[in-house]
Amino acid sequence: MRAEIIAVGTELLLGQIVNTNAQYLSRGLAELGIDVYYQTVVGDNEERLKQAIAIGRERADLLVFTGGLGPTMDDLTRDALAAYLGRGIVLHEPTMNKITEMFASRGGSFVESNRRQALLVEGATPLRNDTGLAVGNALSVDGTHYLLLPGPPREMKPMFQNDGSTWLKQIVGPAETLHSVMLKFAGIGESGLEDLLIDLIRAQADPTIAPYAQEGEVTIRVSTKASSEQEAASKLEGTLIEIRKRTEAHLYAEENIPIEVAIIRLLTAQRRTVTLAESCTGGMVSQLMTTVPGSADAFVGGVVSYSNQLKHLALNVPMSMLEGTDAPGAVSGETAIAMAEGMRATVDSDFAISITGVAGPASSEGKPVGLVYIGIAERNKVTRVEQLQLSGDREGIRIRAAKRALYTLWLALTGRG
Amino acid sequence: MRAEIIAVGTELLLGQIVNTNAQYLSRGLAELGIDVYYQTVVGDNEERLKQAIAIGRERADLLVFTGGLGPTMDDLTRDALAAYLGRGIVLHEPTMNKITEMFASRGGSFVESNRRQALLVEGATPLRNDTGLAVGNALSVDGTHYLLLPGPPREMKPMFQNDGSTWLKQIVGPAETLHSVMLKFAGIGESGLEDLLIDLIRAQADPTIAPYAQEGEVTIRVSTKASSEQEAASKLEGTLIEIRKRTEAHLYAEENIPIEVAIIRLLTAQRRTVTLAESCTGGMVSQLMTTVPGSADAFVGGVVSYSNQLKHLALNVPMSMLEGTDAPGAVSGETAIAMAEGMRATVDSDFAISITGVAGPASSEGKPVGLVYIGIAERNKVTRVEQLQLSGDREGIRIRAAKRALYTLWLALTGRG
Known part of the structure; x- marks a missing residue:
């Protein structure tokens, strides 16, 4: 089944909010085995909304709407769909009762426009709203399915998970669900990884292999449709074994986690500790480590030695190494080593990682932008x-340096460094 | 002019990433006086991409694409548009040279697929990519304008701001352009700020006043349409004076900069220095300070004292303050003061800021999640x-604590602390 998600709201077109609903629904539909082919955003305008419905009907079997079910005159999704289908609008009594009761209990006077939230397209199944007032709508007409959900995520999500999913499972039938494994790689770029796997990617049919890159890390999603976890596992196995074999030195996880999570888990399991001495990354690696709940046992802390003064005072890097005509300078292999050793010595951690480099935009010490040294001091x-x-x-270099430092530590923790 | 934003990428349809590009571009186009009527997301599929182009051409004058300019076989935007328009593909020599030089300087072997990033639709104006390799494309054919930008936000944003905006201003012509002033606030939430300005917001017509909130800071955009900077300035003046008067202790900038940039400017102008002692924020404040180019003169560095051990060894916080039944503990006002004073003493900086708290998800030392102490040590x-x-x-608490620490420093630097 092909789906299109249609988000309705001028605030999206003005860039006032991000369309996080589309991401949430795309994931949720994928889990039900429904392929999302398009996401559309259209403003609070009945004519354009009807046109979007007409286009959606041509290219999808299921249209999932978010937004436009509220009380104001701008909330037009229900009316536009009814007009498009040539259907009437009916009142959903239970929702109407809930609304009047809510106003009575609050002691507020009933605002007439709230009645709109209890309206249904004629023939639609009402979908319960546990966290708000507007009732959802679900209906199938001439082979096209329409699911109308509220815009606020805190109303949309529970409605989708509850009545929405139940209704969708009925219309999908006992079809096969998509099963995926996320493979996460570090220390290699998207194109480098594709080179390693090019024949597999070219030949893919089932399972499918989809690579994509984020800043400093690459993900591959290996997917297949199957009617059970067990069937999926056996369909995915051969491909996974082959990918593992070829990418072993870069594959840090088989689930969607950043490398810092993998590292904290390894450190914790090995009962080892790490400290950080950061210069050009300015605390970024420490910050990433401490995003992980429970990182305190493994990550002791660090020094952001942004100035030579602090490299000397906090990390014992000799001033003669940092400054002077013949000195290696702050951005040098010697200083990276001294930073890592000085940091490790402070608290006797098992590892210390140091990062020093030129993030730019200007060069420094006559050294080019992008030159980065990563040191790793390890007990014994x-x-x-x-x-x-x-x-x-500047930001790209900092992020890549930070991710590379984490990769260096991962290599050491897995006995590859 | 009516615009449609077309984001290309199966990862969006699978819900793996959020379409933040659409928000960024919607705002950017609005600032140029261009109305966005639709946002579309389509997968990495040439046929469906061509259909999306055909639909977009019918309902918009300008199609702004993001994604699909990279090196892999999945990157199809350029090819699909060329095929749709019946045009060829040509090599952009300067980009090709940049790519080969980059590979040469890295000492890596050139991966052939990278050549794709230097390709242009025949007749397109190349758009410089300052932060990546893929060249942008801009062209006008039969009254429809096409702007092709890369998918990664850190490449897309500078390209849009530089060559993209220049090209768009040419095609928009000398119409009445939207002029805006961005007011940036710290230490106050969106609703608190709205309370201060509610009568202005209610009465707004021209200029318009649009508040929106990000994590830990609030922005208000005051806008008017005018044919010159001068006319705009005189139309905006009265509103700006009134807002300034009411929000003086929170208004840290009248341009779209984060508070760390305002702080580095103040420190630099005052020739003063700061150091940081971070616990629960884990280096986040240091990281923010060092995002600012040229921050090295003002920001000396800091200690990420995530463990008690490092609070003691690097910051001289007495162990008796940190541990023991009657000790105030790591999360306490006493420790925040000792951390700030210990940090300031290390390098005799003008200021030292300390942050210690419980970021969660679990409570710590019997103290509740969200309890945070911020210390500020200042010379004399x-x-x-x-x-x-x-x-x-956890992440929300960390970001709010980091932004609050920066606000505390800003208050001190502006004589309000």
């Missing part, structure tokens, strides 16, 4: 350093 | 501390 091991030349703007 | 002043009870999830 020789401290290592890695030199990188990263591209991008 | 008594150290002050502020106790907050913040709401939200």
Whole structure:
């Protein structure tokens, strides 16, 4: 079944809010085995809304609407659909009773426009609203299915999960549901990963293999349709084994988690600790580590040694290494090593990672923008350093340096570093 | 001029990412006086993309695409538009040179698929990509205008702001342009700000007053249409004076900058320095400060004292204050003061800000989630501390605590603290 999500609201077209409903519904429909082919946003305008319905009917079997069920004159979804289908509007008595009771209990005077929230397109199944007043609508006409949900996420989500899903399962029938495994990679770009897997990606049919890139990490989604978890697992197995074999040094998780979560889990399981000495990333790696609840046992803390003064005072990097004509300078392999060792020594952590580089926009110490050194000090091991030349703007370089530092730590924790 | 935003990417239809680009572009187009009538999302499928173009052409004068300009086989926007228009594809030599140079400088082998990022629809104006490789496309054919931007926000935004806006201003012509002033507020919520300005907001006609909230800060956009900067300034003046008068202790900028930029400017102008001692925010404030280019003179650095061990060793907080049955504990006003004073003493900075609190999800030291202390140590002043009870999830609490700490510093820097 092909679906289109139609969000109704001028506030979306003005950019006042982000269409998070579309993401939520896309995921929810995928889990029901329904493919979303389009998402559309249209303003609070009956004519344009009717046109969007006409277009949607041509290219989808199911139209899921959000928004336009509220009490104001701008709330037009129900009216537009009724007009488009040539149907009437009827009052849903239970909702009307709920609305009048609500106003009575609040002691407020009933505002007539609220009556609109109890209206249904003629023939529609009402969908209960547990967290608001507007009743949802579900109906099937001439082979097209229409699901009308409220706009506010806190009303839309429970309605979709409850009456909405029940109704959708009926119209989908006992079809096959989509099962996916998310593979997460670090230390490799999207194109590098595609090179490793190009023949699999070219030949894909079932399971499907879909790569996509975020800042500093790459995800591949391997999916198949199946009627049970077990059937899905056996259909996915061969592809997963092959991908694992080829990407072993980069595949840090088989679920949708960022690398910092994988790292905190490894540190916790190994009862080891890490500290951070950050210069150009300015606290970004620490911040990422501490997004993870329960990270306190594994992540001791760190120093954001943005100035040479603090590199010296907090991390014991010799001033002679940092400043002077013949000194290696703050952005150097020597300083990265000294930062990591100085940090590790402070609290005797199992690991310390250091990052120093030129994030730009201007070069520094005569060194080019994007030059970054990552140091890793590990108990009973020789401290290592890695030199990188990263591209991008200031923020891009910082993010890539931070993610690369996490990848370096992951390699060490998995015995690859 | 009527515009439609067409986002291309199966990851959007699967709900893997939110279409924040549509919001960004909707706002940006509104500022240029261009009305967005539709937003569409379509997958990485050439046939459906061509159909979306055909529909867009019927109902809009300008189609703004995001996504599908990257190196992989899934990146089809350029090809689909060329096929739809019956045009060829040509190589943009400067971009190709940039790509080969980038690979050469990295010492990596050139991956052939990257060549795709240098391709243009025949006759298109190339749009510079300052933060990535894929070149943008802009062209007008038979009265319809097409603007092709990359999908990753960090490439799309600068391209839209630079070459994209320049090209759009040409095609819009010298119509009445929307002129806006962005007012940025900290230390106050959206509803608090609305209370201060409710009569102005209710009575608004021209200029319009549009408030919207982000995490930890609030923006008000005051707008009018005018044919010159001068005319706009005189139309906006009265409203701005009144808003300034009422919101003086919260209005930190009259341009769209985050508070950390305002702070770095104030510190730099006053030749003063700051250090940070962060616990529950885990480096977030440091990270925000260092997003600002040139922050190194004002921001000396900091300590992410996530553990008691580091609070003691790096910041000299007495262990007797942190641990023991009668101790105030890590989350306390006493510790916030000791952290700030210990941090300031390390490098003798003009200010040190400390943050310690319970970000959750679990309570800590028997203290409730959301309890946060912010300390501020200032040269020649008594150290002050502020106790907050913040709401939200872990990330929400951390962001609000970080923004509040920045607001505290801003108050001190502007003589209000």
